[in-house]
Amino acid sequence: xxxxTELKDSISRATDRLFSEQEPKRIGIxxxxxxxxxxxxxxxxRDWTGDAIGTESHIPHETRRxxxxxxxxxxxxxxxxxxxxxxxxxVTTKVDYEEFTDEMEEDDAIRRSREATxxxxxxxxxxxxDVDGVIYVLDSAEDPITQVNTMLIGIIExxxxxxxxxxxxxxxxxxxxxxxxxAFPQHKTVPLSAxxxxxxxxxxxxIAQYFG
Amino acid sequence: MPKATNTGxxxxxxxxxxxxxxxxxxxxxxTMEKIRMILDGVHDGNIVIxxxxxxxxxxxxxxxTTMAEINPDGFNGIEIETYPKSDTKDSSLxxxxxxxxxxxxxxxxxxxxxRIETLHKDETLISALVSRS
Numbered sequence: 001x002x003x004x005t006e007l008k009d010s011i012s013r014a015t016d017r018l019f020s021e022q023e024p025k026r027i028g029i030x031x032x033x034x035x036x037x038x039x040x041x042x043x044x045x046r047d048w049t050g051d052a053i054g055t056e057s058h059i060p061h062e063t064r065r066x067x068x069x070x071x072x073x074x075x076x077x078x079x080x081x082x083x084x085x086x087x088x089x090x091v092t093t094k095v096d097y098e099e100f101t102d103e104m105e106e107d108d109a110i111r112r113s114r115e116a117t118x119x120x121x122x123x124x125x126x127x128x129x130d131v132d133g134v135i136y137v138l139d140s141a142e143d144p145i146t147q148v149n150t151m152l153i154g155i156i157e158x159x160x161x162x163x164x165x166x167x168x169x170x171x172x173x174x175x176x177x178x179x180x181x182x183a184f185p186q187h188k189t190v191p192l193s194a195x196x197x198x199x200x201x202x203x204x205x206x207i208a209q210y211f212g
Numbered sequence: 213m214p215k216a217t218n219t220g221x222x223x224x225x226x227x228x229x230x231x232x233x234x235x236x237x238x239x240x241x242x243t244m245e246k247i248r249m250i251l252d253g254v255h256d257g258n259i260v261i262x263x264x265x266x267x268x269x270x271x272x273x274x275x276x277t278t279m280a281e282i283n284p285d286g287f288n289g290i291e292i293e294t295y296p297k298s299d300t301k302d303s304s305l306x307x308x309x310x311x312x313x314x315x316x317x318x319x320x321x322x323x324x325x326x327r328i329e330t331l332h333k334d335e336t337l338i339s340a341l342v343s344r345s
Contacts, residue, residue, distance in 0.1 A: 093275055094289025094325035095282055110284045121279035124272050147293050147333070151271050158268035 024071055024082040025211050026130060030123065030156075031137035032148055033090025036168040040137055040194035041087035044207075045069045047200070053087050065089070065119050066126060074212075076204050081212030086131060089119035091152055127155060133162040133211050140167040140191065141174040144183040153184060164210050165189045166203065171196045228259065228327075228342050235264035247274050251281060254290055254324045259342065265294050265318035291328040293338045294320040 029037045042052040053069045069085045097106075097113035104112070127134075134156050138144050156163050165184055167177045171193040181189045190206050192199040231253050238246055247270065253260045266274060278290050295318050321331070321338050329341045 091275065092289070093278060093292055095279070096288040096325070097284050113282070113284060117279040117282045121276045124276040124279070128269070128272055147331075151268075151275075151292070151294070155268040155272045 024084050025132040026068075026084045026086060027133045027135055027207075027211055028066075028086045028088055028123075028126060028131035029135045029137060030088055030091060030127065030152060032139070032146065033092055035090065035137045035139045035142075036194045037090065037137045038087050040135075040166065040168065040192075041067075041069070041085050043194050043197065043200065044074075044085060044203075045072060047204075048072050048074055053085065065115070066122055074204055074208055076208035076212075079208050079212055081208050083207070083211060086126065088123035088126065089116060091120055091123060091148055093148060095120070128159070131161065133164075135164050135166055135207075136187075137166045137168050137194075138180055139169050140177050140180055141169050141172040144180045149183075153187070157186075162210060163187055164206055166194075167191045168194055170198060228257070228344065229253075230259045230261065232261045233263060235262075238262060238264055243270050243273060244277075246270060247277050250274065250322055251277060251290075254322060255281075255287060257324055257327055259321065259323040259328075259340065262320040262322070265320040286326070287324070289325040290322055291325050291331040291340070292320065292322045293331050293333045293340075294318055295333075295338070 029041050031037050038053065045051055045053045049069065049072055051069070053067050066089070067087045069087075071082055072085055073080060073082045095113050095116050097109040100109035100112050103109075136153065136156070138149065153163070165180060165187050167175075167180045167189050169175055170177060170191045177189065177191040188206065188210070190199070190203055192203050233249070241249070246266065250260050250262075251274075274290075274292075281287060282289050319338075321340065323331070323340060323342065327343050329343055331338070331340045333339075
């Protein structure tokens with residue numbers, strides 16, 4: 001099967017799945033640590049509800065619990081989609097509290113590490129049980145071909161969940177959207193800078209089209 | 213279970229154990245049995261190589277269980293690399309080691325994050341630099 005056929009089938013499956021339900025769609029924002037998930041979640045929430053979701057930080061695992069913003073209504077081109085945004089901790093296979101000790105006392109680092117591990121476990125559980133679709137956020141200045149990314153995309157595909165890949169941080173000089181498109185050609189990739197607000201019109205167009 | 217041990221010296225405690233687990237053995241196990249076996253091996257400092265890898269659901273549960281077992285006293289998680297099925301050749305290294313030249317399943321390498329310093333994959337090679345402490 002060709003790539004475009006696969007993409008078309010994937011969109012079709014996603015649309016069939018989502019049109020069949022009347023409730024707001026629970027869209028999980030997943031991705032590795034520091035890809036900009038919370039920054040994106042906050043921008044979407046602020047743009048459509050006026051409120052932010054969580055604290056943004058350069059320290060990995062700033063988001064240690066899944067946080068939800070309910071009933072975010074996005075209107076694009078006469079079409080309206082209501083979603084619950086679930087901002088999840090960055091998924092990883094390892095967490096070392098010593099990575100945080102440069103930024104904080106040891107006790108705080110250990111607490112942060114424990115909360116991070118609980119948050120990742122919770123995010124994995126939600127992915128298996130509770131989300132209707134996924135926005136997968138990648139830092140476009142980083143190599144997207146990592147085991148965690150490949151594994152997570154595989155898990156999402158195995159659950160037949162609709163997924164949009166957001167290539168974040170296009171404001172950085174090292175950014176390469178093509179690298180992400182080449183890594184995951186079977187999925188739609190949308191470039192953006194959540195921090196600067198670049199290309200958010202296309203982001204919302206795609207959310208409305210894909211999850212609406 | 214096929215098992216290869218590299219003692220790396222006269223003292224067995226100094227060595228690094230590599231567990232090569234056949235697809236046949238894994239096929240007889242339930243998901244949590246597989247995950248328990250993998251994590252028990254990794255907790256012991258071993259490198260675990262799965263001939264047939266894990267399903268996406270098993271990978272998800274492996275991450276979730278790994279997170280539940282991380283503690284500041286020594287276990288800080290796992291490193292994992294996999295060859296997808298489409299990349300695996302019939303005459304894979306593990307297939308040859310195990311006398312199974314017809315294996316088409318993916319191959320997965322899992323080890324303790326605090327002992328594997330680099331786990332790198334390219335099109336034909338997974339390489340790991342493993343420390344002994």
